[in-house]
Amino acid sequence: MSLAIVDSCVNCWACYDVCPSDAIYQSSPHFLIDTKKCTECEGDYAHPQCASICPIEQAILDASGMPVNPYGSLTGIPPELLEDAMQEIQSR
Amino acid sequence: MELTVLDQNNDAAAAAAGGCSTGSCGTTDDQMSHLPDSIREKVENHPCYSEEAHHYFARMHVAVAPACNIQCHYCNRKYDCSNESRPGVVSELLTPDQAVMKTKAVAANIPQMTVLGIAGPGDPLANPERTFETFRRLSEEAPDIKLCVSTNGLALPESVDELAKHNIDHVTITINTVDPDIGAQIYPWIYWNNRRIRGRRGAEILIEQQQKGLQMLVDRGILVKVNSVMIPGVNDQHLKEVSRIVKEKGAFLHNVMPLISEPEHGTFYGLMGQRGPEPEELQDLQDECAGDMNMMRHCRQCRADAVGLLGEDRGEEFTIDKIEQMNIDYDAAMQTRKVVHEGIMEELHEKQEKKRRLAAVSVSANDATPQANTRPALMAVATSGGGLINQHFGHATEFLIYEASPAGVRFISHRKVDQYCIGNDSCGEKESALAGSIRALKGCEAVLCSKIGYEPWSLLEEAGIVPNGEHAMEPIEEAVLAVYQEMAAEGKLEEPQPEAAVSQTASA
């Protein structure tokens, strides 16, 4: 089983350094995960490392194709509260 | 002695305009003079720390450190670390090997280059192998270059031992808060002990690590500068406390920078509509912090691969393919560099002497006249470097703001403007952009430049700002003082400041 990096990756290199399995490689247009090498960090860490440091929502998918960091999970603002948060921030 | 300023009015430069612009800096009354000798020696020829030195010495950054271990709401990770660069800038990523090659090539070609920094594009200490290999090799192969590094602080405590081994005596930590509740509004998460930690808890760890790292560096005698990003409504008032605390802990400079949050940079703050500070808000805060601590007002938020004097980027001359063609004999270069550095130090010392004499003269001149109680006035200066008034109003991408008062002339800040005229073409937006420049000069009573067109002249006058082209090619401080004395002689300083300009100096 393997995670996958998709289009929204911004090539920030963060995941590359933290993968315990050396499964991530630089490619064009974005970084990729070698499905044969990825262990999902099983046996090394409680959480997949790439998805724990990736700063971009929706950039890494789990084995079932679901984003590990869906919309709102990294900004800490769920999409339905975005409007409110925006108003609060704009009143500063 | 001055480096050639590259022509910035070409397309390549315009494209890179997210990074440094042309221009110069301000020199305040000897900012370094209060520091203990040991520290002063260290920073005397550091272009980022000494306002004097950065007219003469150059620094460069190499981009070897892409990864980052936290998220700041003012950063879009497509681009370089916003703690060190203006947002929206992308640096050419180098391997440590290429970085060493580039550094030596620049040092040999620009002997004024004294400082090599690693500032990104991510967090240098989140890339320890790349960062430290670069430092290790430079300490050995180019011992006459000072090294500096900037960090968000998360990995700082574990890096201090390694840092202490190299030629590194300057570390910059970006500290935006010491309060985890405020931190949670700036940092949505950190990557810590192999987990993502969100919200308040993440901010709390980051703050602990920053403070611990600061302490450890100071204990080892490594100089620490602190940067803070001023975010209105989030940490603006709080930064006074930050300033006090980092000073107590032994940081030698605190640099408050404005939040830059253009929506087109795609940062969280930019997209959400968080505003940056108005120039006068920034200035007020810098003034308030200055009572606590020496401020660094000439910081230009250079890009991570910048080369040259502050405010000037010669990176184009040193791309990797060009460097590979160069054959550098570094031992020979070191000889030349030594001679050049000594020459500059001599010139700097002479200049400082002259300034002291000038200050003494202006104070006594004021003492002797009834103008001793005149109110302070702000003036803007257009300069392309060298401490002179030598730039056309329409070419200025920024103005230096000075305050003149009976106590003398002091540098206050930089204010960026959009160029309303960039040559023969594309002057379509002229009108509105010119209005933008004038807005940027809010609060100033005069603007000193080498030349100025008719149209801006009358618009400036309408805005209550007196254009002045009479001091072209004169040293900035002497000219500002002269204009101030003229204003005093004309009785202008007895009247309150003209309506349009009032908001500024009231609080300054």
Ligand code: SF4
């Ligand atoms: S899940 Fe773990 S092993 Fe797989 S790519 Fe990510 S970091 Fe590497």
Ligand code: SF4
């Ligand atoms: S951390 Fe995320 S955005 Fe960065 S390179 Fe890896 S997948 Fe791409």
Ligand code: SF4
């Ligand atoms: S530390 Fe720098 S690179 Fe990392 S998120 Fe903050 S501004 Fe961006």
